[in-house]
Amino acid sequence: MSETNTRIALVTGANRGIGFQTARLLGLEGMTVLVGSRDAGRGAEAVRALEKEGVTAHPLEIDVTDAAGVAAAAERVAHDHGRLDVLVNNAGVALGWGAAGATDLAAFREVLEVNLLGPVAVTDAFLGLLRRSPAPRVVNVSSEIGSIGTLTDPEGPFFGLSGGLPYPASKAALNMATALYAKELAGAGAKVNAANPGYCATDLNGHAGTRTAEQGARVVLHLATLPGDGPNGVLWGHLAGASDPDAHGVLPW
């Protein structure tokens, strides 16, 4: 298939964890995957691993907190591919889990830089390229921990969660960004949604998660390959409180 027909997907933070598995699954679907990594060496290593599985992958150096680097990455994609069909804002950090009342503001700023301002900067920089796609798909990798409805539901699985404002607040704000981009881009045939991968064993949580990174990536894959009549502007993914441990669906904002 020529690249004109092959969908082009960019995943930020694709060198490990859920991002790597997302790049892998998108590649196995036949997409050309741009493997976003802030470190060129780690990106190249991930590309080699993906190529061994038959995936067409190219490294793309991108630190989502570096405005000039994000702009340069968008220019490179414009030059090499001329458009972008799928953008997965996956790069994220989870810092500052101190108790409420003792919030680490430095950690909070860093979390917001990566988890909120990063996806906004990347989406804005790639907007022109996304608009050149016949069916753009943007997936913001969020979390059930950023769902205000879930965290405040006395019957819900996370009602007892306390401490650590930065990460939940960053994902709640990312959910708002998702909803507003979804409205903004609806006329362009785009789908902009937030993904809840569920609690996956990755470096982010010292591999304490109960799901695999691939299970989390399947949520992202679903949203990245939505048909034209699929949902736009929802938080969708793993439903932690459901009796079926593999249940997926729309979560409250």
Ligand SMILES: NC(=O)c1ccc[n+]([C@@H]2O[C@H](COP(=O)([O-])OP(=O)(O)OC[C@H]3O[C@@H](n4cnc5c(N)ncnc54)[C@H](OP(=O)(O)O)[C@@H]3O)[C@@H](O)[C@H]2O)c1
């Ligand atoms: N694991 C879970 O249970 C879970 C649940 C819900 C949501 N999520 C979300 O899923 C996403 C991926 O998390 P993960 O669990 O796969 O974490 P991970 O294994 O720690 O991977 C995080 C990725 O983000 C990259 N990254 C961090 N800061 C970056 C920056 N400034 N610019 C570009 N890349 C950056 C890392 O790159 P380096 O290798 O260079 O550090 C790495 O590739 C995150 O948004 C996270 O919040 C995870």
